[in-house]
Amino acid sequence: MNTMLDVFGINYFSELELKNRVPSSIFKKFKAVQLGEAQMSLEVADVIANAVKTWATEKGATHFTHWFQPLTELTAEKHESFISVTSEGTIMSQFSGKDLIKGEADTSSFPNGGLRSTFEARGYTAWDTNSPMFIKGEGVTKSLYIPTAFVGYNGEALDKKVPLLRSIKTIEKEALRIQRLLGDTDTKHVCVTLGVEQEYFLVEKEFWDKRQDLALAGRTLFGNLPPKGQEMNDHYYGTIKERIEIFMSELDAELWKLGVMAKTKHNEVAPNQFEIALMFTSANVAVDQNHLAMDTIKKIANRHGLAALLHEKPFQGVNGSGKHCNWSLSTDTGLNLYNPDTLSNDNFQFLLYTMAVIEGIDRYADVLRACTATPGNDHRLGGHEAPPAIISIFLGEQLQELFENIGKANFQNSTGISETIDIGIPIPKIPKDVSDRNRTSPFAFTGNKFEFRMPGSSASASTPAFMINTIIADILREYADILEKSDPAININKAIIKLIKERYNKHKRIIFNGNGYEKAWVINAQELGLSNLKNTIEGIPVYIREETIALFERNNVLSRNELYSRFKVYSDRYNKQTNIEISTAVKMARNEIYPCIITYITHIAQMINSVREALQEEEYIQFDKEHLIKVIGFKNRLKNTITSLNEGLKKAVLIPDEYERACFYHTELIPILDEMRVIVDSLEILVDKTIWPIPTYYDLLFRL
Structure with a gap:
């Protein structure tokens, strides 16, 4: 029986694998390219390509693809065979x-927001040397996947x-400037690390097949919760059902x-909701x-007769699904710059980097909010989950x-890291973290990293990651400029304390340790001047504010045209x-x-007429008449919303x-859609379940 150690990494081309398959001189040149110290030459690329092809074909791969985002x-791929035909006609x-x-890809059908015209279709995929290649596929359909960047002709x-x-x-670049100012001459590279927690739902595939809304929109547009939802919290961290355990085991093995x-797995709050968390790695690889x-979640679910739902809010009335992005910075010397354990009497590194987060998130909160503004997330954010x-x-x-x-006489940068929790029973004492957790906070410090909980489950983790990177880089640049100009006669720690004290007083309004779900926080935040961008x-x-454009242009992340293109793409996606x-x-x-309701109305009307004819007494059918009138009323309202939405779509x-x-x-239209939902959900309660045409929430959430 294969163990985890037997299967781990068998389908990905690690640096160790490359090192073992190419001359040491080639590997050194490859590492120089990775670190941005050299350009990839065709000679080096040819040697690496031959090694990769040999490895891939040994494992049964017949094709390769440039895999891009x-x-x-989503991701995209175009597969090409390793096989070529010579001029003599041999293979x-x-x-x-x-x-x-x-690689070259036709870009005309991918969203680009006006960066390319339809007739200007050429686009390029360029090998990302920092993300390992891997093999996917089954049987004789295996392909080598090459992670790539995707750019236009210009x-x-x-x-x-x-x-x-x-x-x-x-x-x-900016973090290295800070490190040099702090006296760190050993660090040569600073890495952005990311750990992603992914939430998702599983439902029976047979029920998914019978729900056009799930198949086409990714969420239920109609449906009532049964008498029990998630109120009892019995699903959260509960015993994993055998069928799900088998699915999760195969999912782990494939990953x-x-x-x-794949590090952790557990039941989430809502029925049939689950979470998988991946180990921390570099942000690029983590994405x-x-x-x-x-x-892989979707592929493995299908094998088990299940459908995986990655929509942010597939079910009304229960928790939606997010993608928690745990972000930090680490040096190539093994130091986490957001680890408070580094605090000492002569090291203010942690405080300076944390202050950069506080100021950056306060100044550019709207930018960070924009990256989570998606149609799916509109249904999730602000709810009690x-x-x-x-x-x-x-x-x-x-x-x-x-x-x-900070800066006061009673300032102590000893944070009590060594504290333990004494429970009063004979079990090992628990080391106490420097902070508690706050699951209601969109951006929370969680021990040695910041957890951004706002991104939606179906979104790419790339966007929040590059938004955070850009924001913090911008603040670090300012800090480096200030500290580099400070009086060299003044101790660097004193200069840092002065800087932090000044900036903290300006930006501490962004700090909130309370319950973000309470309505009082909305009022309090408004009084503090914090933005509340409620929807997409x-x-x-x-994206197209002048201050946003200036932020991304001075940090060389996105140009004005590239930001405008994203604004257009995301507007079009919403539509x-x-x-x-x-x-x-x-x-x-x-x-x-509607046909179901007509059938039900006919059935009830016939029953009323039969009872009236048999008993000749109206009092025995009074309740049924009132019930029928109520159903007919909802039926007529449903017809009106159908008409209104059809007309609205034509105008749009x-x-x-x-x-x-x-x-x-x-x-104009979403309020009518919401009204239609209320009508249909009311009819579901009134109509005989045996003739209701679509699987109910009970079927989807509790029959697994």
Whole structure:
């Protein structure tokens, strides 16, 4: 029987594998390319390509693909065979350095927000040397996957990876400046680390097949919770059902083969909701691995007769699903820059980097909020299972007190890290962290990292990662400029204390350690001047604010045109998603719900007539008549909403501007869609379950 150690990494091309298959001189040149110290030559690429091809074909791969991340939040791939035909007509296996380094893809059908015209279709995929290649597939259909960046003909970023790589380069540059000022001459590189927690639902595939809304929109547009939902908290961290355990075991094994360290798994709060967390690694690799995890969850679920739902809010009335991004910075000397254990009487590194987060998140809260503004997340944020749409930071009382007292006589940068919790029973004492956890906070310090809980489950982790990188890099640059100009006669720690004290007083309003779910916090935040961008319509214009453009341009992450393109792409995504949801709801209401109601009305009417004829007494049918009248009333209202939505869809397509069309959907049509849901859900309660045409929430959430 294969153990985890036997299967881990068997399908990914590690650096150790490369080192064992190429001359040491080639490997050294490869590492120099990885670190940005050299350009990849064709000679080096040819040697690496031959080694990779040999490894891949030994494992049964017949094709290779440049795997990239367009602006769809998904991944894309075009497979090419290793086999080539010679001029003599013979077959040979071929894979050159040129094939490895660069691919060409037709960009015309990928969203680009006006960066490319339809007739300007050329786009390039460029090998990302910092993310390992891997093999996917079954039987004789295996392919070598090469992680790549995706750019237009003139170098425009058409994907999620390019801005992430740019932001990593920028924040490393500014963090190294800070390290030098702190006297650190050993660190040569600073790495952004990311750990991603992925939530998802599982439902019976047979029920998913019978729900057009789940199949087409990813969420239920209609449905009532049964008498029991998640109130008893019995699913959260509960015993994993045998069928799910088998699914999870296969999921772990498949991810381990790809070198993805799936670390934890458990039941989440809502029925049939689960979570998988991946081990911390570099942000670039973590994003790629999260995409692999999402793809693998869906693939393995299908094998087990299940359907995986990655939508942020597939069910109304129970918790939605998020993607928690745990972010930090680490040096190549093994130091976590956000580990408070580094605090000492002569080391203010942790406080300076933490202050950069406090100031950055306060100044650019709207930018961070914009990256989570998606149609799916609109249904999740602000509910009693997700952070509110207001950005705030949780530090915990101990850290907040430290910042409050900095520079004062009673300031102590000894944070009590060595404390333990004495429970009073004979078990080992528990080391006490520097802060508690706050699951209601969108951006919380959690021991040695910051957890951004606001991103939605279906989104790429790349966008929040490069947003955070850019924001913090911008503040670190300012800090480095200030500290480099400080009087050399003044101790660097005194200069840091002065800087932190000044900046903390300006930006401490962003710190909130309380319950973010309480309505009082919304009022309090407004009084503090914090933004509350409630939905996508309010969020995505942030991309094209002048201060946003200036932020990303001075950090060399996105240009003005690239930001405008994303604004257009995300406006268009909102329109398409909303159009799909409305069109699907109309079709289900007209072709499934409405005929069911007509049948039910006919049945009840016939029953009333039969009883009246048999008993000749109206009092015996009074209740049934009232019930029938109520059903007919909802039926007529349903017909009106169908008509209104159809007319609204016709008007929407006539609005040329993408954002104006999105506003029309939001203000005019979504309220009608919500009304239709209320009507259909009311009818579900009134109508005989045996003739209800679609699986209910009970079927979806409790029959597994």
